[in-house]
Amino acid sequence: MSNKSRLVYTSEGGRVGGDEPKPKRATGRSKSRRPQTASPADGVVRIHRSTKGRRGKGVCLVSGLPETGPELKAVAKKLKQACGTGGAVKDGVVEIQGDNRDKLKAELEKLGYTVKLAGG
Numbered sequence: 001m002s003n004k005s006r007l008v009y010t011s012e013g014g015r016v017g018g019d020e021p022k023p024k025r026a027t028g029r030s031k032s033r034r035p036q037t038a039s040p041a042d043g044v045v046r047i048h049r050s051t052k053g054r055r056g057k058g059v060c061l062v063s064g065l066p067e068t069g070p071e072l073k074a075v076a077k078k079l080k081q082a083c084g085t086g087g088a089v090k091d092g093v094v095e096i097q098g099d100n101r102d103k104l105k106a107e108l109e110k111l112g113y114t115v116k117l118a119g120g
Contacts, residue, residue, distance in 0.1 A: 045108055047101050048119040059087075060101055062094040062108070075111070082107040 048061040067075055076094045080087045083103050087096040096104060101117055108115045 043114060045113045045115050046118040047104050047108075047115065049099055049101060050119070057097070058099050060096045060099065060104055062096065062104060063092075065092075065094065065113070068092065078111070079104055079107055 043064075043066070045062060045064045048063065049058055050061055051058050062079065065072060065075060072092065072094070073089055076087060076089050076096075079094060079096055083096055083098065083100040085097040085100065087094060089095070105115045105117060
């Protein structure tokens with residue numbers, strides 16, 4: 001056996017040596033294009049359209065709503081009924097199925113919010 005070879009794995013004890021965890025590499029990119037869950041300080045509700053991670057199916061993401069918990073779910077229910085589609089509340093962002101940005105904007109303005117259509 002030469003001096004350059006070393007035992008990497010054995011069936012008796014699993015991995016041999018190298019018990020130190022490898023440092024994670026920073027890529028500088030975020031993993032998700034979802035809007036931040038915290039509501040922005042400007043008080044504007046933003047409506048984004050996204051297909052990322054949904055096999056090409058489009059959804060509208062409503063972020064910046066000041067409500068949390070049950071109040072946010074009640075607003076989401078009103079929005080879903082206005083659009084006639086399904087949806088969900090995930091991480092403080094309301095997801096409405098389909099491209100219903102105009103309907104959502106009208107309904108949110110009727111509820112008294114300042115609304116901006118953001119993104120594509």
